[in-house]
Amino acid sequence: MTTTSADEADLIAALRARDEAVFAELVDRHAPAMLRVARGYVASREIAEEVVQEAWIALLKGIDAFEGRSSLRTWLFTVLINIAKKRGMRERKDVDVQIAAYTGGTVDPARFRDSDDRWPGHWKDDEAPSPFPDSPEGSVLGGELMAVTRRELDKLPERQRVVVTLRDVLDMDSAEVCELLDISVANQRVLLHRGRAAIRQGLEDYLKDAM
Numbered sequence: 001m002t003t004t005s006a007d008e009a010d011l012i013a014a015l016r017a018r019d020e021a022v023f024a025e026l027v028d029r030h031a032p033a034m035l036r037v038a039r040g041y042v043a044s045r046e047i048a049e050e051v052v053q054e055a056w057i058a059l060l061k062g063i064d065a066f067e068g069r070s071s072l073r074t075w076l077f078t079v080l081i082n083i084a085k086k087r088g089m090r091e092r093k094d095v096d097v098q099i100a101a102y103t104g105g106t107v108d109p110a111r112f113r114d115s116d117d118r119w120p121g122h123w124k125d126d127e128a129p130s131p132f133p134d135s136p137e138g139s140v141l142g143g144e145l146m147a148v149t150r151r152e153l154d155k156l157p158e159r160q161r162v163v164v165t166l167r168d169v170l171d172m173d174s175a176e177v178c179e180l181l182d183i184s185v186a187n188q189r190v191l192l193h194r195g196r197a198a199i200r201q202g203l204e205d206y207l208k209d210a211m
Contacts, residue, residue: 008072015063027056030073033170034080040162041084051087055080070179077180081162088158145203152202153195159183160195167192 014022031052038048038055058079066075153161159181166172166180178188 008068012063012066012068012072015059018060023060030076034077036165036169037077037162038080038084040158040165041081041088043088047087048084051080051084054083058083074176074179081180145206148203148206149199152199155202156195156198160191160198163188163191164195164199168196 011022011026015026034052034055035045035048038051039045042048042051055076059076062079066072070078153164156164162181163177166177167174172180174185174188177183178185181188183191
């Protein structure tokens with residue numbers, strides 16, 4: 001079963017015909033997001049740029065054999081992530097970093113419900129974060145909060161950072177993220193929740209210091 005729409009079929013046909021204008025437009029559309037995702041796996045922006053370049057080369061080499069079993073975007077990001085994983089694994093010297101991606105976080109685990117609770121992994125009633133202040137200063141702090149959010153995102157363990165990027169930055173749905181990363185729905189949900197919680201913790205701490 002294929003998932004190719006008429007518009008995407010035209011796009012694929014143009015790529016197979018080596019239409020440079022269409023390829024350039026596709027690069028402009030996806031390269032920034034691809035760089036953010038690759039950056040989640042490798043140690044530097046320079047390496048991430050190499051990963052993105054390798055993914056585009058792989059697309060050109062593989063487009064003739066593309067069967068449309070997923071969207072072209074999903075296929076492209078799957079290729080990207082596979083390349084990034086291999087590069088990241090070659091360069092990573094501390095295996096504990098990878099383990100922390102599944103279990104780690106910067107929020108005290110005691111703030112979450114236990115695994116035998118009806119809502120495992122969610123905030124405890126008395127530990128939920130307070131809402132951010134709705135005040136005139138909020139608009140002034142907007143730019144600063146975005147900078148803090150980006151900084152906290154960069155601090156996340158690899159898998160949390162990638163899941164949050166795919167869901168909240170690139171606006172992919174849960175099913176697409178699970179397919180791209182080859183993880184279960186439950187695992188994706190936990191990674192997303194913990195990643196978001198860690199970012200929010202950083203924002204909470206920043207706002208406390210700013211008051």
